[in-house]
Amino acid sequence: MLRSMYSGISGLKSFQTKLDVIGNNIANVNTYGFKKGRVTFKDAMSQTISGAVAAQGNRGGMNPKQVGLGTEIATIDSIHTEASMQSTGRSLDLAINGDGYFVFKDGDQYLFSRAGNLYLDEFGTMVNADGYKVQAFDMDGNLGDVIVNVNATLPAVATQSIGISGNLSSNAVDGFVYSQQFEVVDSNGKTNRIDIYFEKANGNEWTVYFTNPDTFDSTTDPHMVIQYDGNGNITQVISMTDNGSGTLTSSTNTFNPGDSVSVTQAITVDGNNVNYSLNLDQLTFQQGSNDATILPDGNTEGQLLSFNIGPTGEINGIYSNGLIATLGYLAVAKFSNPSGLQSVGGNLFQSSVNSGAANIGYAGDGRGSILSERLEMSNVDLSEEFTEMIVAQRGFQANTRIITTSDEILQELVNLKR
Incomplete structure (x- = not known):
């Protein structure tokens, strides 16, 4: 069989994968915290007809003769560039301005995300849309769940x-x-x-x-x-x-x-x-x-009226006695290689052997700051995606033409016997 036919098949498979990634990008153009994908290609193995020849005596050298055998996927990259912010006016909508990821916990596993649309469950635990618990540091520096008790009372402290x-x-x-x-x-x-x-x-x-x-x-x-x-x-x-x-x-x-x-x-x-x-x-x-x-110093007893989240991730409780007490600090994770993170769906990532271990700390401490009442949009650029779609479509069509042309040649070879 002709080598060109199999090269065309490899091109079809590669461009189909590229179209799959582009389709996923476009489908998530309005998904908060989504990070787009990108496909790169590399040539497959080459068949060597003759190797290179060095110059000898009165004759110059000759280059190798090789026939390429198609293409294959080099990488499918996750592009973790920062996207624009949308103002929502909701106190539990958060975005990270700079590097870093919100930290969630599912059982004993840590998950990470740029999507900061958070909620409170029936017990006052701060969670994401799927119920995974947001992680934060308490006042002693211990990492754990965030609990905002709306019925909390700040006890009276005598003046000293x-x-x-x-x-x-x-x-x-x-x-x-x-x-x-x-x-x-x-x-x-x-x-x-x-x-x-x-x-x-x-x-x-x-x-x-x-x-x-x-x-x-x-x-x-x-x-x-x-x-x-x-x-x-x-x-x-x-x-x-x-x-x-x-x-x-x-x-x-x-x-x-x-x-x-x-x-x-x-x-x-x-x-x-x-x-x-x-x-x-x-x-x-x-x-x-x-x-x-x-x-x-000292204060009277106060009931929790509301709370807000500051730039360094501090969760500030506002009490009826006029005091503001810090309940904890949202944790922000940073990675040596964010592109090595593995997507697990739901706007969530998990660390991999190539992402490096999660460096979990405070916002603003070598990490991005927290923006309250804002959400990070998807970093998908529709104009770029549609352009790449046209390129992939034409590449797909060109590879189908290689296959049909190879088929016609085979047909001519079969007809030689007539």
């Missing part, structure tokens, strides 16, 4: 530390009083409002009252004295503490420039003296206005 920052004016006149208000949380989760008064005393000294100076009783009401040097550095703080029986004890704390200024100070809360740690590192004494602010 109070930061005082801002400026106390060095050009204020003696006797000037600057007041502020802040709230502390007691051990029962109840908030109490505290009035604080800063009174300019003698030159570089301020007295801090936790009740109105006009009704202040030095024997029962706690107060604090802050002394500065000429450069605006705190040199001494006279604070008061409660020994547990309601009796106030005064203590003098001395500081050098550059020291961390922290003291224990008693404050009357709901009729009782409570000791708090006061941090005065950021309380300056300079010319200008008085703008000292009070920042206590």
